[in-house]
Amino acid sequence: MTRRVVVALAILLTLPTMACKHPVTPPDELALRQPPVPPLGSNGSGVEGLQAAAEAVADNFRRVHFALDASSLDAEAREALDRNAELLARFPALRVEVQGHADQRGTVDYNLALGQRRAKAVVDHLQGRGVTTAQLRSVSLGEEQPLQQGAGEVAWSANRRAEFRVLTPGMPVVGTTTASLRP
Numbered sequence: 001m002t003r004r005v006v007v008a009l010a011i012l013l014t015l016p017t018m019a020c021k022h023p024v025t026p027p028d029e030l031a032l033r034q035p036p037v038p039p040l041g042s043n044g045s046g047v048e049g050l051q052a053a054a055e056a057v058a059d060n061f062r063r064v065h066f067a068l069d070a071s072s073l074d075a076e077a078r079e080a081l082d083r084n085a086e087l088l089a090r091f092p093a094l095r096v097e098v099q100g101h102a103d104q105r106g107t108v109d110y111n112l113a114l115g116q117r118r119a120k121a122v123v124d125h126l127q128g129r130g131v132t133t134a135q136l137r138s139v140s141l142g143e144e145q146p147l148q149q150g151a152g153e154v155a156w157s158a159n160r161r162a163e164f165r166v167l168t169p170g171m172p173v174v175g176t177t178t179a180s181l182r183p
Contacts, residue, residue: 115140
């Protein structure tokens, strides 16, 4: 399935809950895992606003890459994150999970810690640009979900990254961004 089809399906599944005057309370399990979602801002409301936000984010969010054994952001990463912050400011009802990744070198524990440092660096930068805490959550996936299989610098550099999963009210939009700053 293409990303647009998945996004459209996710939006269609949320329509019944958006038609109610009062928000539908998610199951206790979801309420514990996800912070409350702020209402859509003045740039969109209801289904149209959510659809526009989901499409803008799906088409424009950028992943960022890191140097070996590093969690600091270079100028290219900061520029990409500034664009992501603008999107989140434009659509304040959207929430994003920042996923930190590492290449396969190092122990599992080390790579999980490195992925967390990378995700934290991204979250800190976004918050410094005015993105609210309610819009962000972070997770480290370590080496568990490589972008590119194989050994060697090409694969390793592709896998040293932070990327985003867009979360709509109560349900994830499946997949992560396909845009990349580096090959």
